[in-house]
Amino acid sequence: MPKVLSNGQKIELPTDFIKRRHYPEQVEYWLSERNGELILNPCLPDIRKLYLEPTTACNLCCRTCIRNSWGMPSENMSPHTFNRITESLPDLPLLKQVIFSGFGEPLSHPRLLDMVAVVRAHGLSVTLATNGLLLNRAMSTELIRVGVERINVSVDGANSHTFQDIRGVRLEQVSENIQIFNEMKVQLRSLRPSLGLEFVAMRSNVAEVQDLAKLSAHWNVSHLLVTNVLPYTEEMLAEVLYSYQPVEPTKTNYWPIKLDAWLIMATDDLPRMHWGAIRRCRFVGDHGVVVGYDGSVAPCYPLSHNYNYYAIDGRQKQVSRYSLGNVNQMCLADIWMQEEYVRFRSDVKAYHFPSCPDCDLRQTCDLREQNEGCWGWNPSCADCLWSQDIIRCP
Numbered sequence: 001m002p003k004v005l006s007n008g009q010k011i012e013l014p015t016d017f018i019k020r021r022h023y024p025e026q027v028e029y030w031l032s033e034r035n036g037e038l039i040l041n042p043c044l045p046d047i048r049k050l051y052l053e054p055t056t057a058c059n060l061c062c063r064t065c066i067r068n069s070w071g072m073p074s075e076n077m078s079p080h081t082f083n084r085i086t087e088s089l090p091d092l093p094l095l096k097q098v099i100f101s102g103f104g105e106p107l108s109h110p111r112l113l114d115m116v117a118v119v120r121a122h123g124l125s126v127t128l129a130t131n132g133l134l135l136n137r138a139m140s141t142e143l144i145r146v147g148v149e150r151i152n153v154s155v156d157g158a159n160s161h162t163f164q165d166i167r168g169v170r171l172e173q174v175s176e177n178i179q180i181f182n183e184m185k186v187q188l189r190s191l192r193p194s195l196g197l198e199f200v201a202m203r204s205n206v207a208e209v210q211d212l213a214k215l216s217a218h219w220n221v222s223h224l225l226v227t228n229v230l231p232y233t234e235e236m237l238a239e240v241l242y243s244y245q246p247v248e249p250t251k252t253n254y255w256p257i258k259l260d261a262w263l264i265m266a267t268d269d270l271p272r273m274h275w276g277a278i279r280r281c282r283f284v285g286d287h288g289v290v291v292g293y294d295g296s297v298a299p300c301y302p303l304s305h306n307y308n309y310y311a312i313d314g315r316q317k318q319v320s321r322y323s324l325g326n327v328n329q330m331c332l333a334d335i336w337m338q339e340e341y342v343r344f345r346s347d348v349k350a351y352h353f354p355s356c357p358d359c360d361l362r363q364t365c366d367l368r369e370q371n372e373g374c375w376g377w378n379p380s381c382a383d384c385l386w387s388q389d390i391i392r393c394p
Contacts, residue, residue, distance in 0.1 A: 030342045034352060041342045045333040046094045049288035051301070052085070053077065053102025054109040056293050060131055062167045064156070064200050066103050069232035070307040076109050081295040081328055082118075088332035089122045094287070097149075099394065101129035102293070103305060107139060117146050125149045127394060129198070131167070132174035140181040144190050152196040152225070152394050153178065158211035162204065178219045196223040198394070201271070202239035225269045227392035230385065231310040242273045242390050244312050244357055272389040275312055275357050279387040284348040289336060295327040297335050299344060301393055302386055303371070303379060311368065311383055312357050312390075319371045322379045347377045356383040 030041045057074035061067070089095065098119045100106045107130050109115070116126055128143065132153040135143075143151065155174060157163035163171035178195070185191070197216055199209065209226065216224055231237040283290075283300035290298045298304035303322040311317045324344070325335035335341060347353070353376045356368055367373060373380030385391040 030339050032343050032346060034347070034350070039346060041346045043337045043342060045092050045337060046287055047092045047289050047332070047336055048094050048096055049286050050085075050092075050095060050098045051102070051288060051290040052098060052100050052115075053104065053291065053293045053304070054100055054106045054112055054115065055104035056102070057108055058103075058105040058131075059108055059133055060105070060167055060169065062156075064166060064202075064229055064232075064236060066230075066232055066305065066307050068236075069309060070305055072103075072305055074104070075293055077115075077293045077295075079111065081293075082111075082115055084295065084327040085291060085332060086118055086122070088327065089119075089124070091331060091333040095124060097125045097127060099127045099129070101127075101152075101394070102290075102301075104293070105131055105134070107134040113139075113142050113146060116143070116148060120147045127152065128193070129154070129394065132177050133169065135174075135177040135181055137180050137184065140177075140184045141188070143193060144184055144188050148193040150196055150223075151181070151193045152198050154198045154200070155212065155215075156200045157205045158208040158215050159205075162208060166200075166205065175215075175219075182220055194222045195220060196225060196394070197221050199224065199226045200229050201226050201241055202229040202236070203241060204239060206241060223269065225392055225394060226271055228271050228273075228385075228390050230391050232308065234310075237310045237314060240310075242271075242312070244275045269392065271392050275388060275390075279351045279353075279355070279381075279384070280389075281348045281351075281381065281384070281387050282389075282393070283386070284345050289332070291327060291332070296321070296323040297325045297327065297332065298322055299324065299341070299348070300386065302384060312385065313362065315368060317369060317371065317383075320379060322371075344377060348381060351381070351387070352376050353380050353382045 028043045030043060032039045032041060055076045056072055057076065100112070100116065106112055106128055119126055126148045127150045128148055129152045135153070153174065155163070156166045157171065160171045181195070197212070199212060201209065213224065228242050229236055229239055231240055281300065290301055290304045292298065292304055299322065302319065306319065306321045308316060308318050324341045325338065354373045356362055356373070359365065362368065365374070368383070371379040373382040381387060386393070
């Protein structure tokens with residue numbers, strides 16, 4: 001007979017009770033309650049997307065970066081921590097994709113290529129995020145040989161002056177590396193990795209999205225992801241394009257991308273520009289999990305570190321890291337299936353959180369200064385900009 005877990009105790013339920021609700025029979029369940037209703041949450045190792053943060057170190061100091069509002073150390077993921085992760089991979093039968101990303105520059109990790117090779121040996125697709133400065137001929141060659149599926153390069157301006165103002169380096173350096181990367185793909189007769197671009201849109205660079213689309217065609221880019229800036233500082237707060245209410249499109253808050261400036265097989269992915277009624281977490285919806293450089297397991301990027309930022313109404317907010325376990329102490333599959341994590345994902349799927357930006361008390365509520373809500377799960381996703389698709393991740 002199927003069993004249900006509740007407060008660490010196993011409870012037997014009739015088989016027909018499970019069948020009527022179309023639940024799998026040969027698994028256990030965490031039993032929870034929401035608004036007076038009993039909810040069965042299957043305990044399954046169904047991670048499909050794994051985000052790994054190889055390092056918190058970076059070779060740039062961008063104006064838009066989270067480093068401007070946190071005190072985390074610049075450290076690399078240790079071989080021991082990475083080995084603990086890879087030991088868990090056989091226990092995750094539905095895992096398809098590993099994304100090397102996070103709040104550091106992955107290519108700066110001295111063992112990054114070895115890490116990618118180990119993941120590929122498990123038959124998993126690999127995506128890599130980079131600022132492009134270390135994507136030289138040797139690195140491009142090895143990333144192609146090891147079988148990386150996609151490389152996403154951050155390019156926050158199509159104009160050299162704009163790019164240097166935001167990132168502190170010349171756009172030409174990244175452009176040269178992209179051209180070398182494409183040359184190596186031709187030499188090695190490989191269609192992979194495909195090339196994607198990530199663009200952080202703000203008032204000072206939004207007019208250049210059209211030119212970036214033209215550059216993308218020249219660079220053989222297959223996908224352009226545009227996200228809004230998350231303001232970690234007052235300077236970036238002044239750069240915000242989105243708002244709580246829909247606004248009339250202008251040259252400073254709207255970007256038309258014309259397909260005639262684009263490769264026929266390429267796609268563009270644009271963010272939402274205002275708060276809306278529908279909220280959906282892509283991290284939880286895609287069965288994703290984030291493992292930080294130190295092995296800490298978080299449900300998403302927004303909750304993976306301690307930092308400050310400005311919410312959609314301009315109020316400063318302090319976010320506390322939400323760690324559901326650490327791979328150095330527990331298997332990743334076991335962390336994923338423990339009661340707290342399963343119940344959290346259940347609440348996020350139902351979005352059982354208040355909508356703080358819509359509350360009449362939002363101007364005086366002290367809870368909004370932290371990632372907490374007046375009801376529902378804490379830490380709270382009550383005013384998460386990722387859930388609105390205002391802020392995007394690959």
